[in-house]
Amino acid sequence: MKGWSAIAGVAIMAATMGVACTFAPRRAATAPASVVRGSVPEGAPSVDARSVEERAAAIKAAADRSDHESDSKVRADLATEANSNADACLALDPGAAACQYGKAVATGLEARVHPARAGGLLGSMLQSLGKAEATDPNYDKAGPARVRALVLIRAPGWPLGPGDIDAGLAAARRAVALQPGYPPNVLALAEALSKTGDESGARENYAHALDLAQSLPSGPEREDWLHDAEEGLRASR
C-alpha cells in the first residue's frame, strides 16, 4: 500500500468503502434462511447443520443491520459479531460453503470498518469466496462467483489492491452461466462489461436484468434490482 499518492489515498479509501458495500445484503448476503439452510452440504460428517445454519443466518442479519447503520461504532460491533459467528461456523464445518461465504461477508464488514487494512482483508475475502465456490458454486445462487466478480471489479487494482477487471469479468460470466435467471448475476456481468468499456454489452445485460426482475414477484429485493438495472441503463447510454 505504500508509495502511492495522497490523492490515491483518498481514492482507495473510497474504493474500499464501495467494495465493502458489495457485501451488504442487497447483493451479496441476500440469501433467505431457507436458501442458507438448503445450501448446507447434505451428509457432511460431524456437522451440526442447524448450528451452521444459525451462524450463517446471524452473519446475514449482522450484514443487514450494518447496511442500514450510520453509527461507525455499531458497524464495528456488527463486524466483530459477524466475524465471531463466521469463525464459529468454520470451527463446526471448515468445508461448508455457508461458512466460507459467511466469512467473506464478515470480512467485508470488517473492511468497511477498517479501510486502512483493506488490502489484506480484501485478499482474505477472495480466498474465502474461492473456497466457497469450490465447495458449492451454486450457493446463494452462484453467490461466490458473483461476489468475487464485484470485489474484483470494484476493488483498487494492481498494485494498490486485488482488483482485476479481467478476472472479475470472468467470474461474472461464471455466475451467469450457473444461475442465468438471477438478476444480481446479470447485473454483476453488466457492471463488469461497463468497466471494460463494453457499453453495448453492459446495456444489453442491464436490460436483461430489468426484464428478469420485472418478471419476479414484488418485494424489496426486486425493487433494488429494478433500481440498479434502471440506473445502469441510464449510466450506460
Add this chain to the structure above:
Amino acid sequence: MSILLAAAASTLVFCAPGYPGGAGDAQPYVDQFAKAAAAAAGWPAGSLSAVYDPTEQGGLAKLNSADAVLAFVPYPFYVEHAAQLHLTPLAQADIAGTGTKEKWTLVAKNGRVTGASSLTGYSIASVAGYSPEFVRHSALSAWEVPANVKIEPVGQILSALRRVASGEQVVVLLDQTQAAALPTLPFASDLKAVMQSPELPVAIIAVVGDRLPAARAKTFQAGLLKMGQGTEAADALGSLKLQGFVMPQLPGDVAKPLTGKRPMAITKP
C-alpha cells in the same frame, strides 16, 4: 466581516483521475483533512470544506466553481491544467513510502522498444494518460515521442500490462509504486523498463486563480508546512498516506515563497 464571508465559502477540491473510488465514500477523509489543514492555518473552524472527484471532467467542473479556492491534485493534472485554471502551487505533498518526488517508468514488451522512434504506431497507456502534456513533456521529456503515438488514460493498469505482454503495440507508463511492483507480476519476465523519467512532484496543493487573498494563502501554506511536524494532524495526514508538505519545487522553476507584498505569480510547470 468580508474575510469571514470569504472563508465560509472556501472549498478545497481533491481530484485524482484514473485512481479508484467514488466521491461519496471519500468525503469523510477529505473532510478530516480540510478540518486539520484549516486548524493548522489558524483559520476559523468550518471555514474550509472539501470535495473529492475521481474524474478529470468532474474535477475541472468543481474547480471552475467560484467557491473552489484550492486544488489538491496529482502532478500530471497540475501540468495539464495549471495554465487554464491559473493554479499557483502552495505546497508539494510528502507521501509515505515515496517522498515528495517520484520517477515514472515506461514499460514495453521485451525487445520491442529501443528508443523513441520505435514507438511509432504504438499507444502509451497510463493512469496519467489524461495529461498528454505530462506524458510527452514531463515523464518522457528525454525522448522525442512521435506525433502519431496515441496516449490513453487507463484505470486498469493490469489489463494494459497484459496487453503489452501479449504483444499488442502498447507501452505502459507506470508511476513509482506501479513500477516497484512490476516484479510481482507472473508475466514480469515478458516486460522491460525502457525509460525512466527525472524525479517529478507527486501531488500539489495550489491556489485557484485569485480566489484566495495572498495573506490567507500565506497562512494556509504555513499551516500545511507545519502539519507534518506535530501530532495533531497525524490522523488526517495518515488516512491520506501523507507525511506532510514541503515548499513546491517544480521542474524548471522553483516556486517563490508567497509574501503579502508581492502578487502571487502563476508558477508554470
